[in-house]
Amino acid sequence: MRVLSRLSCCLAALLLTACGGKPGDAQLVVYTARAEHLIQPLLLRYTEETGIPIRFVTDKAGPLLARLAAEGEATQADVLITVDAGNLWQAAQQDLLQAIDSPILEANVPAHLRDPEDRWFGLSLRARTIIHSTERVDPEELNTYAGLADDRWRGRLCLRTSKEVYNQSLVATMIASGGETETETLVRGWVDNLAAPPFASDTQVIEAIAAGQCDLGLVNSYYLGRLQRQQPDLPVALFWPDQAAGERGVHVNVSGAGVTRHSPRPEAARAFIEWLSAGEAQRLFASLNLEYPVNPEVAPAPLVAAWGEFRADDINLSTAGELQAAAVRLMDRAGYH
Ligand code: FE
Numbered sequence: 001m002r003v004l005s006r007l008s009c010c011l012a013a014l015l016l017t018a019c020g021g022k023p024g025d026a027q028l029v030v031y032t033a034r035a036e037h038l039i040q041p042l043l044l045r046y047t048e049e050t051g052i053p054i055r056f057v058t059d060k061a062g063p064l065l066a067r068l069a070a071e072g073e074a075t076q077a078d079v080l081i082t083v084d085a086g087n088l089w090q091a092a093q094q095d096l097l098q099a100i101d102s103p104i105l106e107a108n109v110p111a112h113l114r115d116p117e118d119r120w121f122g123l124s125l126r127a128r129t130i131i132h133s134t135e136r137v138d139p140e141e142l143n144t145y146a147g148l149a150d151d152r153w154r155g156r157l158c159l160r161t162s163k164e165v166y167n168q169s170l171v172a173t174m175i176a177s178g179g180e181t182e183t184e185t186l187v188r189g190w191v192d193n194l195a196a197p198p199f200a201s202d203t204q205v206i207e208a209i210a211a212g213q214c215d216l217g218l219v220n221s222y223y224l225g226r227l228q229r230q231q232p233d234l235p236v237a238l239f240w241p242d243q244a245a246g247e248r249g250v251h252v253n254v255s256g257a258g259v260t261r262h263s264p265r266p267e268a269a270r271a272f273i274e275w276l277s278a279g280e281a282q283r284l285f286a287s288l289n290l291e292y293p294v295n296p297e298v299a300p301a302p303l304v305a306a307w308g309e310f311r312a313d314d315i316n317l318s319t320a321g322e323l324q325a326a327a328v329r330l331m332d333r334a335g336y337h
Pocket of ligand 1: 220
């Protein structure tokens with residue numbers, strides 16, 4: 001029985017491949033800035049389910065966008081996957097993505113996590129939030145992102161460099177909700193409170209807190225998850241800021257995807273992104289990197305759920321792109337490098 005059912009699966013895959021239309025049609029090419037080990041299991045699963053083989057290229061967002069621009073109409077790429085809405089916005093801005101009309105994506109991806117013009121869609125959600133030592137900080141002392149500028153944290157804060165897109169997107173959305181003057185004052189307060197020059201990575205920020213070099217910082221939630229998997233007793237915890245009525249909520253960002261402007265197979269590309277937005281694929285996309293599913297019907301992994309519920313900022317993430325340049329200038333003026 002087992003052999004028979006496996007045979008019929010193979011047959012189904014072969015038939016799908018053979019009946020996919022013109023030669024070369026039944027395949028997809030994906031350019032992805034999401035790391036290979038986070039995306040490859042999904043690509044294999046899609047091929048298993050549909051018989052459509054997927055070729056992929058991994059690189060950082062910048063080089064992938066440059067490659068798409070250089071290839072123009074000759075590109076073989078159908079789908080672009082990147083981390084951070086700031087990067088997705090850049091791709092759309094450079095006319096490297098096309099709008100997709102998809103009732104499925106409209107239903108599965110909340111409106112603030114996708115492009116208002118439907119050129120990109122968030123597929124997993126990460127919170128950029130406060131992290132603190134469980135030994136030297138009482139969570140009662142914490143409240144908001146702005147509160148990290150308070151004098152009580154002098155010499156106790158660790159931050160990642162402002163050169164990376166994550167902090168640019170955070171500050172861009174702060175400008176949108178609080179205005180430029182208020183945001184600059186509080187970023188100056190963060191800089192005044194630094195215990196050490198900004199670090200290259202979020203992981204280094206968490207390790208510095210665990211090691212006692214500083215007491216609190218700002219990181220993407222999944223970096224704590226990665227360390228917690230190896231060291232469940234790490235003396236650091238997440239805190240959800242800005243939860244009171246009238247406050248903005250936790251800053252969230254996405255990994256997401258869009259169909260390339262010159263995709264040779266735009267219909268197949270749309271179907272693949274739709275598949276990623278629901279069910280088991282959506283669960284896997286988020287949980288491989290310990291992120292939150294964007295689809296509210298899909299539950300996060302147990303380790304992620306254990307961090308507790310929070311209210312997220314529901315500002316549309318295209319703001320992260322629109323105000324990115326202003327955020328970079330502001331951080332530079334404030335001495336945050
Ligand atoms: Fe990351």
